[in-house]
Amino acid sequence: MARVRKRSSAAAILLLAGLGLWLGTRGKVRSGSDTSDLHFSGEHEKSSATAASGSPGFRTKASRRGVTPVKATHSPERLGEFMLPPMVMEGLTLGEGLGKLFAAYQDACMKSGETPLPLTFSVPPEANRRLRVHLQPQSFRTSVRLLAALAGMTANRNGLEYRFGPLPSGGKPGKETIEVRPDFNTELGEMTGEKLRPEPFSDDPPIPRKSVAEYIAALGLELDPDTRLSLAASGKLLVETANAADAATIKALAGLISSEPRVQMKVTAKVVELKAGMEWMPPDLSEMSDGQVQLLMRDLSQRAGVDLMTMPSVTAHNGQAATIEMIREFTYPNRDDDDVFETRKVGKIMEIQGGQLGFGQEMNFFYQNTTFEGFDPTNPEQPIFSSEKVSSSGFSSDGGTRLSVQTRPDGSKTLILMTTEQIDATGRPIR
Numbered sequence: 001m002a003r004v005r006k007r008s009s010a011a012a013i014l015l016l017a018g019l020g021l022w023l024g025t026r027g028k029v030r031s032g033s034d035t036s037d038l039h040f041s042g043e044h045e046k047s048s049a050t051a052a053s054g055s056p057g058f059r060t061k062a063s064r065r066g067v068t069p070v071k072a073t074h075s076p077e078r079l080g081e082f083m084l085p086p087m088v089m090e091g092l093t094l095g096e097g098l099g100k101l102f103a104a105y106q107d108a109c110m111k112s113g114e115t116p117l118p119l120t121f122s123v124p125p126e127a128n129r130r131l132r133v134h135l136q137p138q139s140f141r142t143s144v145r146l147l148a149a150l151a152g153m154t155a156n157r158n159g160l161e162y163r164f165g166p167l168p169s170g171g172k173p174g175k176e177t178i179e180v181r182p183d184f185n186t187e188l189g190e191m192t193g194e195k196l197r198p199e200p201f202s203d204d205p206p207i208p209r210k211s212v213a214e215y216i217a218a219l220g221l222e223l224d225p226d227t228r229l230s231l232a233a234s235g236k237l238l239v240e241t242a243n244a245a246d247a248a249t250i251k252a253l254a255g256l257i258s259s260e261p262r263v264q265m266k267v268t269a270k271v272v273e274l275k276a277g278m279e280w281m282p283p284d285l286s287e288m289s290d291g292q293v294q295l296l297m298r299d300l301s302q303r304a305g306v307d308l309m310t311m312p313s314v315t316a317h318n319g320q321a322a323t324i325e326m327i328r329e330f331t332y333p334n335r336d337d338d339d340v341f342e343t344r345k346v347g348k349i350m351e352i353q354g355g356q357l358g359f360g361q362e363m364n365f366f367y368q369n370t371t372f373e374g375f376d377p378t379n380p381e382q383p384i385f386s387s388e389k390v391s392s393s394g395f396s397s398d399g400g401t402r403l404s405v406q407t408r409p410d411g412s413k414t415l416i417l418m419t420t421e422q423i424d425a426t427g428r429p430i431r
């Protein structure tokens with residue numbers, strides 16, 4: 001009997017010790033389903049999320065029902081396609097810049113319907129150089145590597161963790177030729193905050209550009225005084241230096257700037273007019289796939305009182321404004337001076353502007369349809385115009401179609417279907 005009591009006491013002690021150990025470790029673990037955590041190691045150490053499935057230990061059926069792990073909607077390998085908007089890093093360290101970059105990534109995920117990855121960043125203490133750069137619209141992966149290069153670091157991803165280390169400086173000093181784009185100097189200048197690309201068809205004079213070395217200095221990179229940089233018209237950058245670290249920094253920076261693909265956006269719009277009294281309800285969708293658009297067009301084509309028009313397509317660079325016009329110009333004398341004539345555009349005009357975001361784009365458009373109604377009876381020389389306006393903004397996937405519907409007081413409707421597809425310089429779809 002004594003042996004049984006001793007064994008029971010020992011088992012109870014072991015059980016209590018195990019329970020105490022579990023309670024002691026439980027306070028250091030937080031749920032990894034909160035992807036808003038940004039974890040740095042080294043100088044920027046913060047608490048990390050390590051339990052993706054909820055609290056550790058045994059769970060009842062009720063507790064299991066309340067724990068739903070959040071899964072990302074894209075893999076880490078696609079971070080090279082995930083586009084971020086432009087942002088400014090002024091006086092930030094690498095760790096602070098990565099924090100701002102990750103916040104922009106989370107915001108882009110929210111707008112584009114993606115679930116962000118719980119990325120972590122391992123930054124060494126010596127990465128304390130202050131960054132001064134205007135990041136242009138580019139992928140998350142390129143943005144991370146650009147910040148690293150400007151900080152004198154390399155960035156390598158291992159799963160969900162980005163690890164940073166000093167740029168290799170073991171190369172031989174001397175002369176090196178680096179292939180870059182013809183507009184490399186322009187891109188470098190825009191990273192310093194200068195606006196060097198005038199609007200198309202603008203009468204503004206060409207904007208003077210600085211040298212590559214001046215732009216490098218404006219980005220906060222202190223090169224050896226004997227380092228020489230020269231850019232040939234053929235698109236080759238010549239680096240002459242006795243400092244291997246300078247050569248590694250310039251090579252990394254030039255390679256990253258020239259690595260992003262040139263993307264244009266092809267926009268096609270359809271305008272559908274529905275007469276008053278038609279019994280038709282628009283689908284409860286703001287974005288439609290190609291198949292859904294075809295079904296909608298098939299349905300509308302079988303109804304009376306439908307007027308469908310496809311506007312000419314237009315291609316614009318990322319962030320560039322574009323206008324589609326199907327108009328005629330109506331000229332008439334000024335009300336106050338018969339010797340002065342005014343011109344009014346009569347017809348359909350669509351103004352479009354947008355930029356890449358995530359795996360698609362955020363697009364804004366303004367549509368106006370102006371018609372000539374006749375002349376003012378009190379003044380036969382003064383025309384009367386009426387205008388219908390539709391505007392919309394929001395995210396659409398690459399190749400997706402945004403649907404906007406405006407219902408007028410008389411019950412008639414205007415439908416705008418705007419399809420945006422990302423293409424390369426040859427007109428081929430990116431994806």
